[in-house]
Amino acid sequence: MGSEWHEHSFFLEVKPRAELASLFVDCPSEYAKAEGQLGDDSDKENEGLNMVRVSEHAVELGTPPYLAAGLQLERKLPRFRANISSLTFYPQSLCAPTWADNERLFMCKLHVEADGAPFVPKTFHRLARDICDIEPLEEYCKNANGATIALSCSQCGHPVVDVKPGSISLSCMPSDDWLETSQSADFYCRDSCGAACDPERHSKHRDGTESGKMHSDWYPNDKKFLLSHSYVAVNKESVIDPEICHDDRLLLCNGCNAELGTVVKNCHNIFLFHHAACTFSVNSKAFLTTRFNSISIFFAQFVLSSCEAQSSLKLVVRSLNKTPHLLIWLLDSYIVAASGELHDEESMEFEAEIHPFPAVKMLYKVFDAQSAANDPRANGEDASVGLVDVPLGCCLKLIECLLLSSFSLPLPCRSVGQFYVGFLKLAESV
Incomplete structure (x- = not known):
């Protein structure tokens, strides 16, 4: 799961049914950070030349090289970049550039394709099956006999x-x-x-x-x-x-x-x-991490298979004493996302590639005692909601996974009405 949204973070979301992907980039004011270090007025004026640029496999933030070469600056302005593998951006398709969060968050749309793997809508049953078919359970049991x-x-x-x-x-x-x-x-x-x-x-x-x-x-x-x-x-x-x-x-x-x-x-x-x-x-190897690599992938399979079994896009997760703790509402069949940080081009981390991953996106609501009693989806009045009972520790770990995913999103994208927006990984990379 990605880290919490912070300075120079970015988030990319690609939907199988959408022609254009959404890109979000955190653009802090370098002038505020460098105040007192800048030389004359020309440096302060040039500080505003920071631009967000998209190439075929990277997102950049800073003064473009061709502009910086023609400027007389007392110090070199920093440039930040993130290299993204397995995806190809089409810069000429970039459109709808918008600023939000007091001109701190840059948002735009552009066309993105996966290298050699077209984005195809899938049913929840197929997504859950694809997770489990990495190593069939029958094969796992067969290999474990005598261990x-x-x-x-x-x-x-x-x-x-x-x-x-x-x-x-x-x-x-x-x-x-x-x-x-x-x-x-x-x-x-x-x-x-x-x-x-x-x-x-x-x-x-x-x-x-x-x-x-x-x-x-x-x-x-x-x-x-x-x-x-x-x-x-x-x-x-x-x-x-x-x-x-x-x-x-x-x-x-x-x-x-x-x-x-x-x-x-x-x-x-x-x-x-x-x-x-x-x-x-x-043989001292935990089943969960061996089969699913991470707790997020395990919960993605659990949520998808539970919704499929109950023929509902909405699922209430309860502890074993029938207390509702979480409402999940599945949205798109799946998305392909990439999140991380733009690094200074002069740092050692600049060369590292960020790997996009498939994920199932959802709205969710965490219940307390009062909201559980009043919400028809939690108290049994809404018959369209599926119910699943699991140990309390499972409920808490699932809530933690979803909250961590929400924290990796830009602030304006974390909630819709009374719901939070979150996702669970389907795999570590596309």
Whole structure:
């Protein structure tokens, strides 16, 4: 996530459906900074020659070289620049130049193209799938079989399971809510493959689909965990302390009392631990960072898949006690953004390239007790809003990610009415 908007920051936003991209550049008054250092009146007058210039792969701020060469200056005026990779700007298309924030913020429109990768609108389902297809979950589980598995509270590090190295195998669940929403986990194989995988076994009902008993192939045991993109399902026998379960519903850490997950409704021996609240690791490598590289990408997949599953662009994120904390309203299918700082051309950081990244843009609103009670989208009066319940720590981390993204935007672009504007990365670079 980019750093907070500051002096010489810039932000570029490209939308797949828009012909022109939006560029924002912070242009501080160099005269105010250099007051007392300038020589005669001609230097002070020339200080106002700062210009924002766009080339094919860079954004520049300062007096153009061809002008500076013809000026008689007692000191060299600084020039700032940012090199942007993977994108091509078309300077001749620049239009609608505007100043905002007391002539501190420069805004304009221009045409931008990606090098060899056209911007194509995508559905939320495809975006979520593209994130997960970098390494298929089935492949991850297969490679992890026989490895050392660990699960601990991400807040205090307290261990949750006690298993011997190499004794646990992993299998993947079709979706995050599969164990909760299917009629019963034992019907999955029969209904999804039509008994084609093993007709003889199905015909004799040896898998228990007709008896109503859950077959051992379809739920975790002391030698197998089930994994989805957001949860790890663990059998009660593998947990160090069974007292982790409270009210037959919530899973709380015995070390810090943080919410870790829930108990599966139709099988109280299966515990679901959320990846944002627990650290699930294979051979000491955390699942979340290995699969998604950053917490922002993980939450992007989580939000997109949740909205897709509930067929809604609006999503209320609640803690496990049903308290609403956050409302998310998805906007464009995705954007390509680049943010960073213009560096002095004489500094060592000048040569560094800034990598643009795809992101999902959204409006969001953080609830307090009063706004949650009065907002129809939070109290259940608006039926068009999807609901998702996650551990409190997950809610707070998601809010933190969105706030950090808002802080990287120019001040006039951070809010729309009662909503903040934020984004979550879909990848580290295009």
